[in-house]
Amino acid sequence: MRLRIAASAATGVILIGFLAWLSAAPEPLGAVSADTISGGGKVTLVGLAFLTGLLAYFVSWPYGREIGVLAVPSGLAIWAVRCGSMTGLMRANPSFTQRQALFSALKWEPLFWLAVLAAGFAGVLVGWKIRARPHSDQAKDNAASNSSVYSNAVVALIGSALIAQLCIAVLARDVRIFDNKLGSVVAQPATGQIVFAVCFSFGLAAFVFKKFLDVSYVWPTIASGALTFFAIITYVKQDVLEHLVQRWPAPFFPNVVVSILPLQMVAFGALGSFAGYWMAVRCNYWRKHA
Numbered sequence: 001m002r003l004r005i006a007a008s009a010a011t012g013v014i015l016i017g018f019l020a021w022l023s024a025a026p027e028p029l030g031a032v033s034a035d036t037i038s039g040g041g042k043v044t045l046v047g048l049a050f051l052t053g054l055l056a057y058f059v060s061w062p063y064g065r066e067i068g069v070l071a072v073p074s075g076l077a078i079w080a081v082r083c084g085s086m087t088g089l090m091r092a093n094p095s096f097t098q099r100q101a102l103f104s105a106l107k108w109e110p111l112f113w114l115a116v117l118a119a120g121f122a123g124v125l126v127g128w129k130i131r132a133r134p135h136s137d138q139a140k141d142n143a144a145s146n147s148s149v150y151s152n153a154v155v156a157l158i159g160s161a162l163i164a165q166l167c168i169a170v171l172a173r174d175v176r177i178f179d180n181k182l183g184s185v186v187a188q189p190a191t192g193q194i195v196f197a198v199c200f201s202f203g204l205a206a207f208v209f210k211k212f213l214d215v216s217y218v219w220p221t222i223a224s225g226a227l228t229f230f231a232i233i234t235y236v237k238q239d240v241l242e243h244l245v246q247r248w249p250a251p252f253f254p255n256v257v258v259s260i261l262p263l264q265m266v267a268f269g270a271l272g273s274f275a276g277y278w279m280a281v282r283c284n285y286w287r288k289h290a
Contacts, residue, residue: 004060008067009074011056012120016075020048024079030092032083032263034112035105042112046119049075053123057131065128070274072120076113076267081195086259087188090250096242103241106262107232110225113266117221156215160205160223161230164269165257167204172197172256181243188251188259198224198265199272206276211284217277224269231257 023041024032037045049072056071057064093102172194175187189197206220235255244254253259 004063004067005070008056008060008070011059012052012071012075013078015048015052016072017078020045021079026083030084031086031088031261032079034109046116049116049119050123053120054127057124057127065124068124069121072117073267073270076263077271080264080267081191085188086261087251096245099241099245103232103236107229109262110228110266113263114222114225117270152213152215153219156209156213156219157223159209160202160220161227163205164201164223164227167201168197169256171200182240182254185248185252185254186256189256194260194264195268198268202269202272203276206273207280210277210280217273220273221270224266227257228262228265231255
């Protein structure tokens with residue numbers, strides 16, 4: 001099983017993390033964002049994500065449906081580690097109008113990275129459809145009503161974003177300095193802090209909501225994109241941004257979540273969500289068979 005997990009992750013690392021890097025590689029130490037990828041590059045990346053998911057399914061067969069989904073976020077995680085930081089984007093956009101336009105684009109950017117993940121999931125699903133054999137005697141009994149399923153999904157989505165917001169604020173905190181208008185500002189955390197904080201935070205959220213509401217890792221993964229959106233519209237208002245531009249250098253932000261690139265949030269959030277989900281599955285299994 002460990003070899004299958006490693007093979008699935010390696011598929012994404014090779015195809016997306018390294019081979020596709022040239023299509024998105026910014027300037028040295030530059031941050032990767034949707035704007036740094038051309039329109040053709042975006043289409044190519046989505047297609048490659050689909051192919052990666054499809055190959056990962058067969059590489060990790062017969063557990064490809066469960067393990068193959070690791071491939072695409074593993075590849076994106078390589079990008080998230082290799083690229084620069086939000087501070088680099090701030091330095092490249094020093095004026096108020098530039099940063100206002102930048103954050104207006106960044107709050108929607110998670111949709112693109114979630115679409116890349118969705119393409120990888122679609123590849124896994126197609127692989128499963130190819131290999132799956134029909135079972136005429138198999139029937140599924142849904143104990144929960146549709147309204148219950150939908151309400152659990154909404155709770156998991158909102159709750160995952162809240163849990164991640166609180167945990168990231170604690171685990172990815174760098175230098176915090178008092179500010180008479182904002183209360184305080186925080187410095188850009190190191191990449192290692194971001195990796196740990198985001199993975200742990202969404203892993204915890206996925207564990208909690210799988211264990212108590214029996215929901216999929218899909219909802220915490222989507223929450224990783226929603227968190228960036230809500231953090232920007234909450235903490236980067238016009239007066240706050242003007243104050244930051246006038247009084248503080250590029251590495252300082254009103255909230256630590258704002259200092260994390262959407263790519264980093266979605267890639268590490270997805271990996272953390274998968275890990276937390278399967279830890280909850282394993283925990284439930286051992287409790288039943290102990």
